[in-house]
Amino acid sequence: MTEPLVTTSSQTVGPFFAIGLPWEDGPFVVPAGTPGAFHIAGRMVDGTGEPVPDALIETWQADPDGRFDHPDDPRGAVSSGFRGFGRCATDVNGRFEFLTLKPGALPGQAPHVDVSVFCRGMLRRLVTRIYFPDSDNSADPVLALVDSEFRHTLIASVAPFGYRFDICLQGQDETVFFDV
Template sequence: MSEPRAGLRTTPSQTVGPFFSSGLVWEDGPFVVPEGTPGAFRIGGTVYDGAGVPVPDAVVETWQADPDGRFDHPDDPRGAVRWKDFRGFGRCATDPDGRYSVLTVKPGPLPVAGGGREAPHLDVSLFCRGMLVRLVTRIYFPDEEANATDPVLTSIDPARRATLVAETAPPGTAPFGYRFDIHLQGEHETVFFDL
């Protein structure tokens, strides 16, 4: 390996910077379903750093089953999605105040190998500066009896489960149906999965 020439230095390694969103964000990204889809609602919240400060340049991705519990993917053994214009995937950049939202419909429960079911949920990936890899979590819905038997949710320390359950949005915040804040670190840190 040759030595650098006098006066030149090696470029330092960096984590993901604020420039990365240009390749990840697109106009219809926050629409898992089109506006006007029956049963559609918005789920959104704020991404916070470890000090509780909103993160203005994060990207939140969601992946979910349709209301019948099927994924818009050719490898889903239950067959094709039957919902018109259902994409199953959403991507939203946070705004200057750290807020994001996606327009979606509630997914159906998913079968579990060996029997049983997973409660309806959204799979979430989070990207932002300062991180070398994405963070992965889930959003569960507060009004689901199946949460009590979901194999993933029940494997979490009971004191931390609430970090994976959205809140019903307060009246007057329509079209929001649910609020889900993401805390990267700190006292209220969201549970993230090591995949």
């Protein structure tokens, strides 16, 4: 007689993201040396401020003309070498960095970069956005949904290399994440 099947307990995910998913060109949304390219760099931390060393950050964005390098955008990206997608594992200090171009505004939206966060202990990705402090973000409908007290967690800061955007998973400085 066989034993009845029983549901097993769920398990946390990872830390496998930093092992199998990154690739050498992943952080380069555009090739090095692309005119106008800059870095978006930051650090991912947990609720106590400790670095998350084995996470994976993905970005997806429009090119400077507000076009996507994707079949669903019939206009297509016009920037040479622009991929629109980036993937970077965090290092032992929780740091990540992308080389990209500033995205153009989409119809009815401010320039932004979509971000997905994958890390151990999470069964679903977290989704957020990076907005730019030197863009007019006032009419963006997504940013307008965020309580004004927390909007700053979605706006990068200007840095010598381009922009800095830190991701905090929990706590007082928690980055706003969207339920998608």
